[in-house]
Amino acid sequence: MPITTHLSDGYVNALGLMSGTSLDGVDAALIRTDGTAIAAHGPSLTLPYTAELRLRLRNLLDNAPDLTPDNAELRAVEQALTLVHAQAVQRLRQMAPDMAVDVVGFHGQTILHRPGRTWQIGDAAYLSAQTDLPVVHDFRTADVAAGGEGAPLVPLYHAALLHNRPGPVAVLNIGGVANLTLVTGDGRIIACDTGPGNALLDDWACQHTGTPCDTDGQLARRGKADQAIVERLLAHPFFRKPAPKSLDRLSFHDALAQIAALDAADGAATLTAFTAQTIARTPLPEQPREWFICGGGRHNPALMAALAQALPGTIYPAEQLGWSGDALEAECFGFLAVRSLAGLPLSLPTTTGVPFPQTGGRLTCMDITPWGRRLWPCSHTDSPPPPF
Numbered sequence: 001m002p003i004t005t006h007l008s009d010g011y012v013n014a015l016g017l018m019s020g021t022s023l024d025g026v027d028a029a030l031i032r033t034d035g036t037a038i039a040a041h042g043p044s045l046t047l048p049y050t051a052e053l054r055l056r057l058r059n060l061l062d063n064a065p066d067l068t069p070d071n072a073e074l075r076a077v078e079q080a081l082t083l084v085h086a087q088a089v090q091r092l093r094q095m096a097p098d099m100a101v102d103v104v105g106f107h108g109q110t111i112l113h114r115p116g117r118t119w120q121i122g123d124a125a126y127l128s129a130q131t132d133l134p135v136v137h138d139f140r141t142a143d144v145a146a147g148g149e150g151a152p153l154v155p156l157y158h159a160a161l162l163h164n165r166p167g168p169v170a171v172l173n174i175g176g177v178a179n180l181t182l183v184t185g186d187g188r189i190i191a192c193d194t195g196p197g198n199a200l201l202d203d204w205a206c207q208h209t210g211t212p213c214d215t216d217g218q219l220a221r222r223g224k225a226d227q228a229i230v231e232r233l234l235a236h237p238f239f240r241k242p243a244p245k246s247l248d249r250l251s252f253h254d255a256l257a258q259i260a261a262l263d264a265a266d267g268a269a270t271l272t273a274f275t276a277q278t279i280a281r282t283p284l285p286e287q288p289r290e291w292f293i294c295g296g297g298r299h300n301p302a303l304m305a306a307l308a309q310a311l312p313g314t315i316y317p318a319e320q321l322g323w324s325g326d327a328l329e330a331e332c333f334g335f336l337a338v339r340s341l342a343g344l345p346l347s348l349p350t351t352t353g354v355p356f357p358q359t360g361g362r363l364t365c366m367d368i369t370p371w372g373r374r375l376w377p378c379s380h381t382d383s384p385p386p387p388f
């Protein structure tokens with residue numbers, strides 16, 4: 001196994017794959033890392049899903065509580081989703097022919113996330129077979145089994161990127177759901193999901209304009225936020241709860257019913273204000289002086305303006321520090337794949353509520369035998385299975 005040799009040398013080239021709650025496509029990114037430091041950032045890309053796959057994923061997500069893992073549609077969507085991931089791997093390898101990939105970190109697609117249960121779909125064995133690469137996957141189960149939230153998992157990557165930048169400083173991801181990592185003045189890493197990011201706004205825009213999001217905040221900029229509704233929504237006990245805490249994409253979906261009487265522009269402005277204020281009101285032990293924003297929400301000027309107004313400290317797009325704000329979560333799963341192989345923690349009591357620092361992830365890899373290529377699930381301690 002090449003992984004062992006490369007790890008003993010220190011750094012490996014890890015290709016991370018993330019399919020986020022926005023269901024818009026798969027992000028892929030390459031980094032060179034030993035699971036602690038990041039030696040180099042390679043290229044990244046996003047492969048959008050077809051409208052058909054998006055719809056099928058959304059149907060799964062909407063019906064996930066009633067699905068069993070052997071459901072025929074679930075299995076079919078899982079294969080289709082995995083194939084798009086394999087294509088993303090292939091394209092990224094073509095973009096970086098000099099950066100031979102040692103391992104893939106495959107998050108999959110979350111279709112359900114609630115206390116005690118987290119469910120990501122994606123077929124790691126199929127991906128490994130399609131790409132001829134070892135694949136680390138199933139990143140959240142061990143944390144949940146140990147009593148953690150199972151999310152967010154990106155904080156240790158955020159902290160590695162911040163690399164001794166004096167705190168208090170925050171990294172804020174605004175995807176379908178929003179999450180933040182605070183590194184305090186004395187270097188503690190505190191993290192949580194803060195509330196909806198773009199998910200409600202995407203659904204609202206889709207209902208009213210047929211577009212998948214409020215592109216460039218055009219709707220919200222024409223409207224006026226209804227602060228009374230925002231306050232009603234903010235009264236939910238989740239927003240008073242200190243970190244760590246996490247959410248499902250559909251957690252605040254009933255907010256759409258509460259704004260149903262508003263016109264398209266005022267509804268978008270209200271949801272934009274709601275997202276910004278949930279972040280600003282997240283109970284934190286220290287107020288960050290600087291906020292570095294990643295995820296698709298930073299492309300929305302109406303949301304960025306609302307954040308600038310609501311947050312203490314200064315906000316910057318992630319690019320201010322030379323990071324790629326659209327690739328960061330994918331990079332994270334490359335980083336976590338390497339941490340998993342090295343047996344390092346993926347989560348901490350202050351990031352997911354797990355009782356002790358917890359490693360996680362499972363390795364699925366190829367084995368070449370004299371009888372031909374075959375797959376076997378393995379871990380670092382497993383010995384290869386006997387031949388056929």
Ligand SMILES: Nc1ncnc2c1ncn2[C@@H]1O[C@H](COP(=O)(O)OP(=O)(O)OP(=O)(O)O)[C@@H](O)[C@H]1O
Binds near residue numbers: 024177
């Ligand atoms: N130009 C834009 N104007 C407005 N919104 C945008 C723009 N570009 C991207 N977005 C928003 O960003 C979202 C995608 O963000 P991102 O890819 O970070 O989410 P994700 O990774 O799927 O979610 P999560 O981080 O919750 O898993 C889109 O659904 C959209 O709401």
Ligand SMILES: CC(=O)N[C@H]1[C@@H]2OC[C@@H](O2)[C@@H](O)[C@@H]1O[C@H](C)C(=O)O
Binds near residue numbers: 021
């Ligand atoms: C269960 C799940 O997939 N959660 C996602 C989601 O999207 C953003 C936020 O909610 C975060 O908690 C998490 O993703 C990132 C990558 C994380 O685990 O840090």
